[in-house]
Amino acid sequence: MVAEVEERVVPHEPGAHENVSARWRLATFFLALPSLVVFVGLGFIPLALVVTWSFWSFDPDTYWIKPAWSLASYAALLENGRATVFLRTAGLAALTATASTLLAVPAATVVCLLSRPRRAALLLALFTIPFFTSGLVRAFAWRLVLGRQGVVNNALMSLGVVQTPVEWLLFSDFAVVLGMVAAYLPFAIIPIVLVFGRIEYSVIRASQDLGAGFWTMFSTIVLPLVMPGIVASFLFVFIVAVGTSMEIQLLGGAGASSISIMINDVLRVVNFPLAFAIATVVVTLLIVLVIVANRALRLSRLFESLGV
Amino acid sequence: MSFDLIVAGRSSGGRLLFTTITALCLTIMYAPVLYLLLASLNPDAQLGLVPPSRYSLTWYFALLEDRRLAGALEESALVGLATAALATPIGLSAALAYRAMTRMRGIFLLVVLSAMFVPGTIEGLGLSATLRLVGLTPSWVTITIGHLLWTLPFAAVVSLIGLSTVKQITIAAARDLGAGPMRAFIDITLPLMRANLISSFVLAFLLSLNEHARAYYLVGRQNTLPLYMFGAMNSGASPTIYAFSGAVIVICVAVVALVFAGLAEQPGEAREGRRARPG
């Protein structure tokens, strides 16, 4: 009886049963089909075009690309500080993702564990609403909040905390990270809130009965179970932050750069092979990052169901 | 037993810290939004705060007559809904496929995630070139394709999280009672995933609503809302765009407030301390 249950229940758990039946394989294929159609059918061809074109050369006669294979674009990435841009963007994105996740975990805990249903739903709605407005306009508004004559400086001066406006509030890394965190917090909070569904109410009750305090309960029960959400939250914010240019352009200092800004600069001088090379490098680096994270965090085991 | 008793009590310092952090999150998120709301009541032609005595709805009235913005909003809403409607089920199927796989898992995950790695401008350009070869007229359809590529990985990961909250024992029980895999999925898994699917839909919609890099190359004659905003910020448009942000906030908050007002506290809920779960 137990063996029968196991057979019906766990044929898709990795390593549990190597005799995956042909029906299961077919079912899996059909499940994967829609996404494969989208990614391979629609996504692969543009990517292939881009990668191919990155190995061709700029043709000064037509201002387009000629099929002369060369690594010149990739070599150009190592000059003029372009590599610095990759590092800086990745660093800013990682910082934003870390800050967002660190803020999101307590916020999600409050929503899911420390609030009545109505308050929880209200909080969740509040977290999502700003994202219905334009991100560009929101980022622009930060200039008016943090500027020399902005809300914060006016408050600080009228309270007598400072005599002259604080300059580094705006057009600095501080402003950029603040703007990005403010913009992308919902991305960080939503996955963690969703993953709280894994937590058994009765388990928490049991831990309380056994005498666990808040922090013990949090570190031994909540944290391990919400790990998938934390990983997803970091991934979401990192990806969106790596690809954005708005906050950096609006809130960064003179000529602040990011990967997107660099791509736009390069497209402006119709150096298409270089632009495509940048994109290829970005995709490659991120794929490598995911592979490394997969090994280190054992991602394949992370999203499994509990129980059995 | 009321859930309040569960997590209150000992080490309320933790509770206080977490609540403070939540308040901090809300402050950071709403600082620009509230500023926009107040500044949109400024009748002058440039963004800034004014004393309450000068508040005026000038720009909100101008908003009602702004045909261009209405057109852009319509286009964005259409694209957003189409993207979300496609991304949610396809994301779910991708998540199911991932969990059903064994050896191909890593590669499949990479294929799914790689779509979000391509920088938006380049993706838009490449996709636009590809779609031209196929002869597809640029319209909301082409934008939706581009946005689908962008939002699908997010929807898939969200669905993965959702599936991980469905406990094996529940499925086992259903199967034990004689349900086939399809039946178990439709009757047990899907309802448990309900809130997760809704979140996936809303997330995909919001992602599409705010995306402009891909849209630039895929758009037809009618710009989407973010492209309209960019154009307005670059070449100068009236402050109706700020009134628009204010209007969106007010409408959303009003809807939420109405929903809450309409939902009376259900009898017995307070007594039982029943806690809802997002799925």
Added chain:
Amino acid sequence: MAHNSGNRPSLGVFSQLTRRRLVQNGVLGAGALAAGSLGIPRAARAADEIIFWATGTLDIGDAGWKIIANDSGVKVQFTDNGNDPGPVVARLAAGNANDIFDIGGLQGGSEKELARRGLIAPWDLSQIPNYASLWQWAKDIPYLTYEGKAYGIPTVINADSIIALRDKAGNVDSYGAIFDPRLKGKTAMEDAWINSVIFTAIYLKSSENAKIAEPGNLTADELGLVMEFLIKHKRDGQFRTFWNGWEQGLQLVANQEVWVMTGWEPIVYAARMRGVDCYYAVPKEGYEGWGNNAILLKGAVNRGRWKAAHQLVNALLSGFYGCKLGMLRGYVVPTDNNVAYATANSSAFDPASVRELAEHVKQKFAGKVYWQNTRPDNFQLYETWWQRLRNA
């Protein structure tokens, strides 16, 4: 959220609320669908409709375009192309712009490459009678023609210099103010080498006697000289920021975030309306001249819009457009037809102010003006140096 384990899925208040959220979104979407088209490509348009894809600077609003339609018989649908020549050219070269749009409007300099690639078609000046009324020096701008044919028709012309706050920066008459150490952290330039490099080159040529032949077309050595100068000042913290686009530029001036910056003239008008005492400097080194030009996309010719396109451009030069643009933004169409139109229609436009604006621009161009060029010979080198500036 924790849930009560059991056989029954717990619905709870939460999921009901989120369901309502979904319904609300659905209602919004259905309303949008009902109100508008489904985006199915329309059948062939009426032959007298033109899609004008240009920087927002050239837009006169739906009401204005309606008057143009009445006057010329050509209906105009205006789409903003984002005011950045880079994506515009990219979309023409590799994207779908030629399939959708008929006439483009962008900053001059790219006409040569677009013509070479067959992306734009030459204008037949015999079909544009009003072309004769254009000011001669506007017609003579070198990048408008390629191989003897006119590819760009100048629609808006202006000469740019510096915006300064009178009470903070005093009387500014030189670009040196931007690089003045006394104004450290209080200056800004545009985040575009198209403008900022030429301003710096003009300054270095005139006031520091650098060996620069043509500020709008620098050689590799000259470019290095200019960029090293800018990099040094950026490292010293001279610039508060670089700005990009109208709202950003206006915000910097109106909120007194910077005291001196290179910028567009209409920002001065807009900031003055806000009560800021600022002015447009008359620099002794000279101005930077630029133009937004109309180009004829090849796709329009293929779609049979050739005649309508010429009719529209002729209408743009006939006077109403110039008056309207001058009133809306303070920009000038380089023709005397504006004054003539205002005189004939003095109830709509004040002839005196139209004339004043035209004279103001003419006077600027009578002095030292160096033309902006989005495609100098070394244009890719410009971008490389700008990257170095960004990373400095």
